[in-house]
Amino acid sequence: MNEDARETELARRASEHFERACAELDADTRSALRRRRAAAMDSARRRPYRLLRPLAPAGALAAAVALAVALWVRPVPPRPEEPATAAISAEEAAATVVQAAQTLDEDPEFYLWLVAEPIAPDPLDDTAEDTES
Amino acid sequence: MFDAAHAAEAAGDLDGFLAGVEVRAFRMAQVALGHRDDALDAVQDAMERMLGYRHRPPEEWPPLFWSVLRRRLTDHHRRNAVQRRLLGWLLGSDRAEDGAEDPLHALPDPSADPTRALDHERALLRLSGALRDLPARQREAFLLRVLQGLDVADTARAMGCGEGSVKTHLSRALSALRERLEDWR
Numbered sequence: 001m002n003e004d005a006r007e008t009e010l011a012r013r014a015s016e017h018f019e020r021a022c023a024e025l026d027a028d029t030r031s032a033l034r035r036r037r038a039a040a041m042d043s044a045r046r047r048p049y050r051l052l053r054p055l056a057p058a059g060a061l062a063a064a065v066a067l068a069v070a071l072w073v074r075p076v077p078p079r080p081e082e083p084a085t086a087a088i089s090a091e092e093a094a095a096t097v098v099q100a101a102q103t104l105d106e107d108p109e110f111y112l113w114l115v116a117e118p119i120a121p122d123p124l125d126d127t128a129e130d131t132e133s
Numbered sequence: 134m135f136d137a138a139h140a141a142e143a144a145g146d147l148d149g150f151l152a153g154v155e156v157r158a159f160r161m162a163q164v165a166l167g168h169r170d171d172a173l174d175a176v177q178d179a180m181e182r183m184l185g186y187r188h189r190p191p192e193e194w195p196p197l198f199w200s201v202l203r204r205r206l207t208d209h210h211r212r213n214a215v216q217r218r219l220l221g222w223l224l225g226s227d228r229a230e231d232g233a234e235d236p237l238h239a240l241p242d243p244s245a246d247p248t249r250a251l252d253h254e255r256a257l258l259r260l261s262g263a264l265r266d267l268p269a270r271q272r273e274a275f276l277l278r279v280l281q282g283l284d285v286a287d288t289a290r291a292m293g294c295g296e297g298s299v300k301t302h303l304s305r306a307l308s309a310l311r312e313r314l315e316d317w318r
Contacts, residue, residue, distance in 0.1 A: 003308070003311065006311055007304075007307035007308065007310075007311050010307060010310060010311055010314065010317070011279045011307060013256075013317070013318070014260055014275075014279055014280065015279055015280060015282065016253075017253040017256045017257050017260070018160060018161075018164070018257065018280045020253045021160050021253050021254055021257050022156050022157055022160050024253075025156050025159070025160070029159065029169070029173075030156065032173055033155045033156065033159055033173070033176065034152075034155075036155075036173055036176060036177035036180070037148070037151050037152060037155055037177075037180055039177060040151070040177050040180035040181045040183075040184070041147075041148055041151075041180075041184070043181050043184070044184045
């Protein structure tokens with residue numbers, strides 16, 4: 001008998017022993033199996049959440065995906081506008097200073113007149129009017 | 134929306150299905166685990182888990198049930214492997230690592246009664262010992278394909294693999310068992 005034939009024969013004998021063992025299972029064990037089945041069916045009423053156990057991995061995956069999507073598409077809060085001064089670069093600031101200095105150089109008499117001229121009274125200042133009258 | 138009447142009807146049908154497979158499931162678990170009470174626990178656990186699939190079409194129940202029971206048996210084997218290593222370490226020997234006799238296997242089987250044991254039960258007991266030494270996938274292929282008589286497609290569905298893998302695992306299992314059970318009748 002070659003190897004394949006011996007393996008086929010082994011499978012046939014195993015199946016035969018198994019079928020006979022099933023057919024001749026003792027009454028005590030059959031009774032125990034019925035009790036176990038009744039307990040299993042009853043567990044659905046006592047612990048209904050167990051029925052959802054096969055769905056637990058899918059639920060966990062769905063929750064993880066939902067969280068990832070929520071984080072991904074969440075709108076970015078608008079950034080506060082920066083003050084205008086912050087937008088001026090160092091080069092622009094230097095140019096402004098140079099331009100002011102050049103103006104002073106071009107017309108120094110104007111600035112001397114501005115210092116020597118008395119300050120005009122404020123027309124909205126009531127105290128000044130009372131004093132003059 | 135949950136329909137209580139439909140659920141009860143489905144549960145009733147499932148109860149009938151489980152009643153029809155419980156003896157074969159128990160014998161398969163007994164061959165795989167080698168212990169009556171462990172086999173009863175495994176079958177009950179598989180039944181409880183099947184309640185979660187009761188709304189599936191009844192034609193899907195057989196491969197689902199065998200798949201659930203297969204996973205339960207594999208989990209049990211993994212736990213036993215850890216216990217074996219722990220026992221080997223506690224006993225201060227390397228027997229477990231050497232593949233020597235499993236201390237758990239030496240424990241008496243409370244269901245064993247030599248005076249009443251029939252020839253085929255003794256034969257299954259010996260087959261059980263040889264099967265437990267096989268890699269998990271080979272053992273599963275043999276249990277489902279040879280003992281349960283599932284076809285290749287259903288076996289593949291229950292094992293979560295392709296049909297080619299089933300044939301490969303089964304071929305290796307038969308080859309290994311042939312060497313270990315030379316005088317098995």
